[in-house]
Amino acid sequence: xxxxRSLLFIPGNSPGMVQNAGVFDAxxxxxxxxxxxxxxxxxxxxxxxxxxxxxxxxxETEKIVRIxxxxxxxxxxxxxxxxxxxxxxxxxxxxxxEAVVACDEILSHIENEQKWTQGEIQLxxxxxxxxxxxxxxxxxxxxxxxxxxxxxxxxxxADMEIERTRHGEELSFVRRRLSTLCxxxxxxFIDTPFADVNDLEGLRLDLKTAxxxxxxxxxxxxxxxxxxxxxxxxxxLKSVQWAQEVVDAWDEAQLSNKGVFSLxxxxxxxxxxxxxxxxxxxxx
Numbered sequence: 089x090x091x092x093r094s095l096l097f098i099p100g101n102s103p104g105m106v107q108n109a110g111v112f113d114a115x116x117x118x119x120x121x122x123x124x125x126x127x128x129x130x131x132x133x134x135x136x137x138x139x140x141x142x143x144x145x146x147x148e149t150e151k152i153v154r155i156x157x158x159x160x161x162x163x164x165x166x167x168x169x170x171x172x173x174x175x176x177x178x179x180x181x182x183x184x185x186e187a188v189v190a191c192d193e194i195l196s197h198i199e200n201e202q203k204w205t206q207g208e209i210q211l212x213x214x215x216x217x218x219x220x221x222x223x224x225x226x227x228x229x230x231x232x233x234x235x236x237x238x239x240x241x242x243x244x245x246a247d248m249e250i251e252r253t254r255h256g257e258e259l260s261f262v263r264r265r266l267s268t269l270c271x272x273x274x275x276x277f278i279d280t281p282f283a284d285v286n287d288l289e290g291l292r293l294d295l296k297t298a299x300x301x302x303x304x305x306x307x308x309x310x311x312x313x314x315x316x317x318x319x320x321x322x323x324x325l326k327s328v329q330w331a332q333e334v335v336d337a338w339d340e341a342q343l344s345n346k347g348v349f350s351l352x353x354x355x356x357x358x359x360x361x362x363x364x365x366x367x368x369x370x371x372x
Contacts, residue, residue, distance in 0.1 A: 091115050092236065092276050092305040093321040094314045095152065099124035100133035110146035112311040113318075118152045121166055122181050130162050134169055141173040152212065154179040158187040167191050171198040171209060179238065183213035183220050185230040192231040207233055212278070216240025217247045221262050224269055234275065237266050238307060241280030252283070254290050256297055267302030279303040285310040295320035323367050335364050 096114035098105050100121045109117040119140070125133040141151060153175050155166035159182075170178060171194060178195070180187050188211060195209050211233040215224055221244070228234045241259050245252040252258065259280065270277035279298035282291045291313060298306055299320060306317050333351065338361045341349045348357045 092150065092278065094317040095238070095278055095305060095307045096311060096314060097124070097154075097281065097307060097309050100137045100153075101125045101129045103136060106136060106140045107144065109140075110144075110149045112314060114149060114308065114311070114314050115305070116150035116152055116176075117146070118154050118179055118307070119175075120154045121162070121170075122154050122156050130156070134162075134166055138169050138173045141170075141175055150177070151175045152177045152179050154181060154214070155191075157182045158190045163187075164190070164194065167194045168198065171195050172202070174202075174204070174209060177210040177212050177235070179212045179214050181214045181240075182217060182243075183215055183227050185223065185226050188213060188227055188230040188234060192233055195233065209233065210235045212236040212238055212276075214238045214240050215262075215266060216243035218244070220244075221265060224266060228269065228273055228275060236276035236278055237270050238278040239263065239266055239280040242283065244280075254284070254287070254294075256294055260301070263298065263301040263303070270304070271302060276304050277302060279306040281307040281309045282313065283309065285312060288316065291316055292320070321370075323370060327367060332364075332368065335361065335368060338364075 092115050094114040095116040095118055096112055097118045097120050098109050100106065100119050101124065106119065119137045121130065121133050121137060137153060153170045155170060155178055156162035158164065158180070167178065178191060180191055191211060196206060199206050199208060211231055213227050213234055215221060215237055220227065224237065228237060239262060242252055244262060245258060250258050263279065267277045282294045284290055295306060295317065305321065308314055308317060337349065337351050337356065348355060350356065
């Protein structure tokens with residue numbers, strides 16, 4: 089899978105931020121046409137984002153657009169307009185099976201019309217409701233374009249009528265559920281943004297929790313959060329050295345047909361080797 093450690097939300101109605109989206113060092117940027125944009129600015133924001141995607145060079149940064157929900161008056165219009173300028177992916181808010189299928193059909197039509205390869209534009213399901221969590225497996229299976237899930241913690245807790253807290257215990261179940269689903273389907277699991285941009289320690293703790301629960305990346309709402317996200321998702325030197333020792337020792341053990349062996353007093357078997365190999369793959 090491509091690298092998606094950080095996904096930075098960029099308001100679709102902010103010309104300055106849209107123009108400079110590629111300089112924030114995020115792996116991906118999400119141009120937001122939904123929550124960041126008021127009703128009377130929807131059309132202008134869509135035009136701005138489409139013009140930027142068509143005319144600006146964002147370098148290696150992945151370009152994603154969060155459209156409006158497909159059951160609103162703007163959703164279909166957003167999907168059609170955005171697809172024609174070919175972002176890497178579209179983020180489907182309030183994701184349902186029907187929304188994913190509807191978006192997929194629009195993309196397939198436009199790819200066929202433009203004679204592009206079918207499936208080039210990917211979909212990310214934004215799971216942010218109780219329904220979305222309950223039927224998350226069906227949602228990601230609704231289209232082969234879906235290659236990631238993003239947890240929307242604020243909307244989810246609002247839908248559940250529970251408090252969104254700094255420690256995030258209220259999200260433990262949904263984080264585990266979505267990370268397991270994504271691991272089984274080989275999808276990215278992108279954790280919810282941390283809302284307090286001035287609470288650096290809170291962000292670090294939230295990152296630690298998300299990674300322990302299987303997140304492969306995290307969304308950000310401010311460029312200042314990107315560096316901390318990258319640090320958290322980059323293995324430290326000690327971990328890299330351990331992984332390299334395990335892989336080297338494993339390769340040597342295979343010459344003697346050993347399936348299990350000891351390294352520094354600890355048993356090394358296939359699951360340990362696989363974990364070490366995956367860690368090294370992250371920095372490869």
